[in-house]
Structures are given as structure tokens and as C-alpha cells.
Amino acid sequence: VSEAYTIAAIPDQVYTGAEIKPKVTVLTSTGVLNGGYTVSYSKNTSVGTATATVQIGEATEEVTFRIIRDENATVILSDMTVTYGNEYSMEPSAKTSAGHAITDGNAIDIQYYTNPGCKGSALAAAPTDAGVYYVKATLKGTENYAETYAVATLTIQPATFSVTATGYSGTYDGNSHGITVVAEEGAAVAYSRRGYDYTEENPTFTQAGTY
16 A cells, blocks of 8 residues: 555454454545445454455555454253153254354363252263253353353153053953053063062963952
8 A cells, every 4th residue: 555545553353253354444634535445354263363464556555454253142941841761862052243154173072960050069960860961061262262051941840651451340251360561662560469579471260269
């Protein structure tokens, strides 16, 4: 840029997760130049020193600016309710304060707790028993953004379960009779002749009486 022009300093820019292209102001002795030049940028995505190159005609001038760490990135994690026995997956995401998704491969760590403050030791694995749990999703900090986290509630509701048992009542006929049990798939059914010592064998009876 000729001596008749001045490039105004560019203030610090916060990391956004995308290319940063701040406005460049070219000043003349009489005011702001509103056109007649082009601007290109380099190293303008990650934290560090970026460069804006201004070209007016055959002349060029470079002005540098700093990209600083985003201290207000966020993790997004929604509450979830599932029924016992069903698979589930907590799927957090993260974005910069500018709203751009953070997709740099930095994994979000998920831990499960039994208290809303997520204090103490986390559970060893994702819970499967019915109950209310608290899920903490943490995005570790990098040079581009600070560590951040979110907490959501995971509710595992008890599964509904139905079972029917039908006995036998009739006149002695010399045949064996027992109880018929219908339960949902996967249910464990045990039987007893005396109210204790249960086994998987369904007993039958021939003689008249109440069993």
C-alpha cells in the first residue's frame, strides 16, 4: 500500500472453529477508503497470529491480528428416558461460543453418577438398572478452547411385566394336572410343592386334593 494509505490495527479475535475474516479498514489522508482493494487471509482459523494481506493495485501490505482462545465453548447434552432392558446412547455435542460445531476429533468424555452434583467416583460403566442417574459430558480443553462440560439426567424406568397363572379344578379323572404359567420371554419361573424349595420343574398331581 502506498504511503498515502494506512491499515488500521485489527483487534484480537476469539477462536470460532471456522475461518476468521475480520473487516479491514484502509485509511487515507482524507478518511476511510471504501473500495478499490482486496483482502486475503492466512493462518486465520486456529489460535495464534493470523495475517490479512491488503492489495491496492500492484501494492500490498500485511497486517497481523491475534486469534485468542475461546473461553466459552459449550457442550450440549439432552436428558433421556428409557425403559429397563432397552439399549440407549447418550450423544453429546460441542460448539464454540460463535455457534460452530467442534469437530476436531477431541472426544467428549461421558461419566455416570448417582448424585446431581456429579461428585465422588463415577460409575464403572453405563447404568442398566432402573433409577435416576446423572450424566456428565466433558470436553477437554485445547489451545483453541477451554474445557467445558454439561450434565443431563438419565432416567431408566422399570419395565412392565405381566404373568398369569391358571390352576386346575375338576373332578378326579385319573390324569395328572398342574398349573399353567404364562410369562414374558426371558422370565424365570420357579415352582414348589410346599411353598419353599422352588425349582424349575412344574409339578403335577393325580390324586384328589388341594395343592
